[in-house]
Amino acid sequence: xxxxxxxDIRKTxxxxxxxxxxxxxxxxxEFVVFVGPSGCGKSTLLRMIAGLEDISAGxxxxxxxxxxxxxxxxxxxxxxxxxxxxxxxxxxxxxxEFSLRLAGMPVAERRQRIADVARILQxxxxxxxKPGQLSGGQRQRVAIGRAIVRNPKVFLFDEPLSNxxxxxxxxxxxxxxxLHRRLGATTIYVTHDQVEAMTMADRIVVLRKGVVEQIxxxxxxxxxxxxxxVAQFMGSPTMNVLPAxxxxxxxxxxxxxxxxxTVTVPVDAGSxxxxxxxxxxxxxxxxxxxxxxxxxxxxxxxxxxGAATLLHVRLSDGRQIVVQTGGDNMNxxxxxxxxxxxxxxxxxxxxxxAALDRLAAHPLQVGS
Amino acid sequence: xDQAARRIPVAAPVxxxxxxxRTGGALLLSPAVILLLIWSLVPLAMTLxxxxxxxxxxxxxxxxxxxxxxxxxxxxxxxxxxxxLNTAILVGGVLVITVGLGTLLAVLFDQSFxxxxxxxxxxxxxxxxxxxxxxLLWKNLMLHPIxxxxxxxxxxxxxxxxxxxxxxxxxxxxMIVSWEWLPFAILILLTAIQSLDAEQKEAARMxxxxxxxxxxxxxxxxxxxxxxxxxxxxxxxxLAVFAEISVTTAGGPGVAxxxxxxxxxxxxxxxxxxxxxxxxxVVAIVIAxxxxxxxxxxxxxxxxx
Numbered sequence: 001x002x003x004x005x006x007x008d009i010r011k012t013x014x015x016x017x018x019x020x021x022x023x024x025x026x027x028x029x030e031f032v033v034f035v036g037p038s039g040c041g042k043s044t045l046l047r048m049i050a051g052l053e054d055i056s057a058g059x060x061x062x063x064x065x066x067x068x069x070x071x072x073x074x075x076x077x078x079x080x081x082x083x084x085x086x087x088x089x090x091x092x093x094x095x096x097e098f099s100l101r102l103a104g105m106p107v108a109e110r111r112q113r114i115a116d117v118a119r120i121l122q123x124x125x126x127x128x129x130k131p132g133q134l135s136g137g138q139r140q141r142v143a144i145g146r147a148i149v150r151n152p153k154v155f156l157f158d159e160p161l162s163n164x165x166x167x168x169x170x171x172x173x174x175x176x177x178x179l180h181r182r183l184g185a186t187t188i189y190v191t192h193d194q195v196e197a198m199t200m201a202d203r204i205v206v207l208r209k210g211v212v213e214q215i216x217x218x219x220x221x222x223x224x225x226x227x228x229x230v231a232q233f234m235g236s237p238t239m240n241v242l243p244a245x246x247x248x249x250x251x252x253x254x255x256x257x258x259x260x261x262t263v264t265v266p267v268d269a270g271s272x273x274x275x276x277x278x279x280x281x282x283x284x285x286x287x288x289x290x291x292x293x294x295x296x297x298x299x300x301x302x303x304x305x306g307a308a309t310l311l312h313v314r315l316s317d318g319r320q321i322v323v324q325t326g327g328d329n330m331n332x333x334x335x336x337x338x339x340x341x342x343x344x345x346x347x348x349x350x351x352x353x354a355a356l357d358r359l360a361a362h363p364l365q366v367g368s
Numbered sequence: 369x370d371q372a373a374r375r376i377p378v379a380a381p382v383x384x385x386x387x388x389x390r391t392g393g394a395l396l397l398s399p400a401v402i403l404l405l406i407w408s409l410v411p412l413a414m415t416l417x418x419x420x421x422x423x424x425x426x427x428x429x430x431x432x433x434x435x436x437x438x439x440x441x442x443x444x445x446x447x448x449x450x451x452x453l454n455t456a457i458l459v460g461g462v463l464v465i466t467v468g469l470g471t472l473l474a475v476l477f478d479q480s481f482x483x484x485x486x487x488x489x490x491x492x493x494x495x496x497x498x499x500x501x502x503x504l505l506w507k508n509l510m511l512h513p514i515x516x517x518x519x520x521x522x523x524x525x526x527x528x529x530x531x532x533x534x535x536x537x538x539x540x541x542x543m544i545v546s547w548e549w550l551p552f553a554i555l556i557l558l559t560a561i562q563s564l565d566a567e568q569k570e571a572a573r574m575x576x577x578x579x580x581x582x583x584x585x586x587x588x589x590x591x592x593x594x595x596x597x598x599x600x601x602x603x604x605x606x607l608a609v610f611a612e613i614s615v616t617t618a619g620g621p622g623v624a625x626x627x628x629x630x631x632x633x634x635x636x637x638x639x640x641x642x643x644x645x646x647x648x649x650v651v652a653i654v655i656a657x658x659x660x661x662x663x664x665x666x667x668x669x670x671x672x673x
Contacts, residue, residue, distance in 0.1 A: 052570050073576035085567035089589040098585070099575035150575075 259317030470553030
């Protein structure tokens with residue numbers, strides 16, 4: 001059982017505020033991912049929870065008890081660092097034993113615990129090895145093992161996969177998700193990679209410049225981004241964003257036009273009047289190719305990924321959009337195509353970048 | 369044929385160096401190698417030669433082979449044993465002080481505090497003072513029983529000043545030489561500490577390690593390689609400490625502060641016994657090589673790990 005509660009947490013360096021008031025409740029056994037571009041303060045926030053950075057203002061509660069003044073070791077958390085931070089002169093066994101030894105645990109109990117963890121992480125053959133003799137993935141597992149042996153209330157991960165190559169990253173992602181299912185420990189995970197966030201998180205916290213932009217389940221963020229920043233940050237390839245203006249408004253939809261495209265989007269337009277400037281957002285996977293209609297643009301580049309093809313289409317008004325089509329799409333560069341965004345999956349943002357409420361709920365969407 | 373000959377230099381660097389190329393390279397290297405050989409082999413040969421000769425600068429009638437008698441005379445001389453012991457105390461004492469204090473100060477100077485840049489320059493600066501000058505500074509400015517700073521301080525609190533250099537000659541020398549070499553140790557160890565990954569210290573903090581445990585389990589093992597290097601380099605120089613002794617105590621009182629280097633000097637240029645001094649030189653070479661062999665093995669093992 002472990003919950004973490006942040007109450008208006010702030011961090012100030014000299015006179016610059018890095019974290020501008022973050023409030024968040026992390027439930028027991030939850031896997032929460034902090035995601036955002038570099039410099040958004042996600043690592044600082046994690047280090048404040050860990051106790052490695054002081055909290056300038058606000059309150060941190062672990063299991064309902066104020067932990068602001070507790071040292072890193074007393075908080076009962078364990079952290080996996082980006083550089084793994086293994087102790088290079090100790091072998092794998094000693095690395096995992098270090099915290100237990102400092103805590104004064106009897107040798108027999110230590111050995112038992114490390115053996116258990118080594119079995120879970122398949123580290124048994126490497127217990128005598130020094131970190132320098134291990135591969136990146138193995139070191140990563142040792143770092144995780146060092147966190148697990150302490151039996152912490154909460155696991156903290158600081159971009160743990162960013163030093164691994166793409167294939168290994170995919171594999172470790174699955175291993176981490178499996179491990180979380182198995183241990184059921186509360187986990188806070190920091191990453192700049194939205195794929196890691198989408199695939200592993202129960203809930204995602206999107207940060208920008210020290211401010212929480214949105215908190216929600218992965219699909220919540222994907223289907224109902226609260227603003228333009230979240231919309232563009234989540235999802236790969238990135239959402240197409242086109243400046244548009246409103247043509248007409250009804251109770252349950254707004255019709256907008258941008259260049260050669262006119263779309264009727266099922267949103268609550270609120271106080272917006274026809275003629276108002278808005279931003280139309282539509283993901284590449286939600287744009288279809290219209291074979292019958294008049295061509296609206298030219299294919300500039302086609303990126304063939306095998307399972308899918310990304311067509312970079314130059315619209316007749318000069319704007320470029322990305323369309324995701326099937327892997328067997330035959331359109332070559334310079335061929336003329338018509339594009340039709342799926343109105344149900346279009347997003348509208350007002351002049352400030354805030355999303356207009358979408359009226360169609362997605363069937364997979366949970367938690368909102 | 370002319371063309372074929374011209375092509376060879378282009379093709380040659382790709383494969384293995386040809387025999388002709390290697391010979392050419394050796395030929396070009398030879399002036400430097402031969403010069404270095406002469407530089408080190410000739411003095412060695414002459415020392416060996418003189419060490420078996422009767423050769424006294426004040427008595428030209430003493431000539432001819434001495435056989436082993438120079439060595440016998442030296443090795444049975446109680447002064448030689450004293451000098452050997454003094455050398456060991458000097459080297460060992462300075463090593464303990466500089467490495468021990470150097471490690472602690474390096475950790476201290478790694479912390480951020482006001483005026484750290486200036487403090488770092490100050491702590492390094494004794495290294496730039498040449499040995500004779502620093503020995504004179506200590507002898508006359510700091511430790512002089514009448515107008516030295518220490519004597520003034522002792523008198524100020526009602527104590528009788530101590531004539532350091534005649535009462536505790538060797539301990540004073542250890543202190544002076546330590547003062548000269550401490551900056552070197554700090555410099556090497558500080559740079560080594562700065563290369564320690566900050567995340568490792570943070571991981572140790574998360575694991576519950578306090579400052580002492582961090583020092584014992586993280587910082588000290590990280591420094592072990594640098595410490596070996598400091599010990600090796602300092603030992604090489606400390607075996608040959610001469611200027612400080614010559615300036616302050618001239619080996620005395622008696623032979624209380626005479627080390628091997630100074631003993632050889634006094635044999636040759638104070639007692640004018642070149643043969644005996646050469647025998648001492650040969651013994652010094654043997655000792656230096658034994659020490660070097662041990663140190664190099666220790667360093668090699670440490671660098672491997």
